[in-house]
Amino acid sequence: MGKHCYEILRLANCDEECPVQGMMERGESFIDYSSELLRKDEASIPIAIRFSILKNSAGSLSGGIIAIRDMPTKYRLPDSYKSAYSFQGIISNNKRILEIFEILPDISRTDASVLIQGESGTGKELFTNAIHNLSLRQKKPLIKVNCAALPETLLESEFFGYVKGAFTDAKKDKPGRFQLAEGGTIFLDEIGDISPSLQVKLLRVVQDKEFVPLGGSKTVKVDVRVISATNRNLEQLVREGRFRQDLYYRLNVIKLELPSLQERQEDIPLLVDHFIKKFNQKNQRCIEKLSRNAMEILIQYNFPGNIRELENILEHAYIMCKGNIVLKEHLPSYIMGIESELEKAALETGSNLMREVETDTILSTLKRHNWNKIKAASELGIHRTTLWRKLKMMEP
Ligand SMILES: Nc1ncnc2c1ncn2[C@@H]1O[C@H](COP(=O)(O)OP(=O)(O)O)[C@@H](O)[C@H]1O
Ligand SMILES: [Mg+2]
Structure with a gap:
């Protein structure tokens, strides 16, 4: 039992x-x-x-x-038959990922903090789900917070909640995500983005398992396991003094580094197969496979958005494909060497074509989103700080 x-x-x-x-x-x-x-x-x-x-x-x-x-x-x-391709819904035959599969059950059974580093779309959230599901906390909640999605003050009240009267709109007590995760796991996504003052407060809850809600006077104790994720280089942020070293050590008891899709090209055919099966099931169709040509294009493409992007590309192809084999022309045109054409042109003419195209794309996307940088960055598939940096560079 x-x-x-x-x-x-x-x-x-x-x-x-x-x-x-x-x-x-x-x-x-x-x-x-x-x-x-x-x-x-x-x-x-x-x-x-x-x-x-x-x-x-x-x-x-x-x-x-x-x-x-x-x-x-x-x-x-x-x-x-036994070759291990899939573990907890994670598909891979990459050596580094298989090594992680191997230690994942043991990691999961401890309460140690886990830091998952990897580019966007490499499976950080998927691994978090797996750790929670394999842990003794699996019947308790897994609460996810995206630290980059909210401004500092809102994020603080999301984390720790507030008591009635803490501010004008606080008509009654509201529990924070740490309380909601009681007995379970909290997943702090994009941890590299939190402000210095929140880092202090986070340190206290990670270290002592207690905190004070906004406007409150009593400390609240919680039993929560912390998994955090980032696509940024936290060590470097620590060296630059932008991320607290003590917090870094607390979060980084166990570190998992997920390789990008480019570093695990052997996984592309496996993932293609997996997603085609998934779409077939969802749509009651039976697309068999990708043509050799189409597969070659995918293998050569360098997936800035990693597995999430691969999934989107295949979903696009799946819709375009009317027969039962996905052909090259069903793939979205942007992955078929258009970038390299531009690069070539820029090199040959010495022009700033690449930069111009980028500027145009950024400006038109911003316009479409009423100059909302967060939405635009998300559509462009870049981090909002990257967008800010690019905008700064555009200034005359
Ligand atoms: N190894 C994998 N096998 C199957 N699906 C994957 C794998 N890695 C990522 N995915 C899928 O790709 C998408 C992005 O993964 P996610 O965990 O959200 O990435 P991240 O949190 O690193 O941005 C999700 O739909 C996820 O299910
Ligand atoms: Mg994610």
């Missing part, structure tokens, strides 16, 4: 796609799924599993029965 089935069964493929979860989600029974069970002495026993769905009188899923039996050796599966 109270244990995960993978702690007891220890199937060879528990770490990949959980067959039971898949069937629960689809609401189907299955017979004679073959796998291997790991014995205490680590010997593996080939088995067959039968899983039957139970439904209540209203026809909705209420549980299931799993029956396991020995399987004669001759039905053993080929070894290639």
Whole structure:
């Protein structure tokens, strides 16, 4: 009672796609799924599993029965079947990511703070979900805060809440995200963006697990595990005196560094396959694959937005594709060497074509968003501080 089935069964493929979860989600029974069970002495026993769905009188899923039996050796599966591509919904066959998969269960079972560093779209949030789901806190909330999305004062009240009368609009007490995460995990996204004064307050809650709500006088104690993420180089911010070293050490008890998609090109075909399957399921279509040409273009492209961008590109292609193979012409035109054409032109003529195109794009995007820099930066797929820097550079 109270244990995960993978702690007891220890199937060879528990770490990949959980067959039971898949069937629960689809609401189907299955017979004679073959796998291997790991014995205490680590010997593996080939088995067959039968899983039957139970439904209540209203026809909705209420549980299931799993029956396991020995399987004669001759039905053993080929070894290639075991290659670990997917863990907790994270697809990869990259050495560095597989190393992270390996330590993730152990990391998850501790309460140590985790700092996840990686470019935008490399899976920081996905790994956070995995850590929370594998932890003893999984039944408690996982609360996410994007530290770059709110101005300082609002962010403080989001973190710590406020008491009635703290300011004019505070008509009653409001709990902060740290309180909402009680017993669970809080995910501080874009942690590199918080102001120095909030860093002090954050240090206190990370270190002593207590804080004072805005306008309050009593300290509140919380039991919360902290996972933070950033696409910035925190060490450098520390060296520049823009991020507190003591806070950095507290957040960085365990660090996970996620490689960019360019550093793990071997994952591109796997992810393409994964997303095509996902869209097929969602849209009830059956697109088979990408043509070789289309795949080559993807492999050569350098994905500034990483896996999120790959997913968007494929979704675009998926909609454009009318047959069952995605061709080169279904890919969005911006990834097909247009950037390099511009670069070439700039090099040849010595002109500032690249910069001009960039300026035009930035200005027209800003205009479209009524000069709202946050929205424009988000559409441009760049960080808002990058946008500010670029705007500064444009000034005559
Ligand atoms: N290894 C992966 N396998 C499958 N999907 C992934 C993987 N990494 C990222 N994704 C998907 O890409 C998108 C961006 O990931 P996310 O975790 O939000 O990135 P980040 O927080 O680093 O910006 C999400 O839709 C996520 O599900
Ligand atoms: Mg994110």
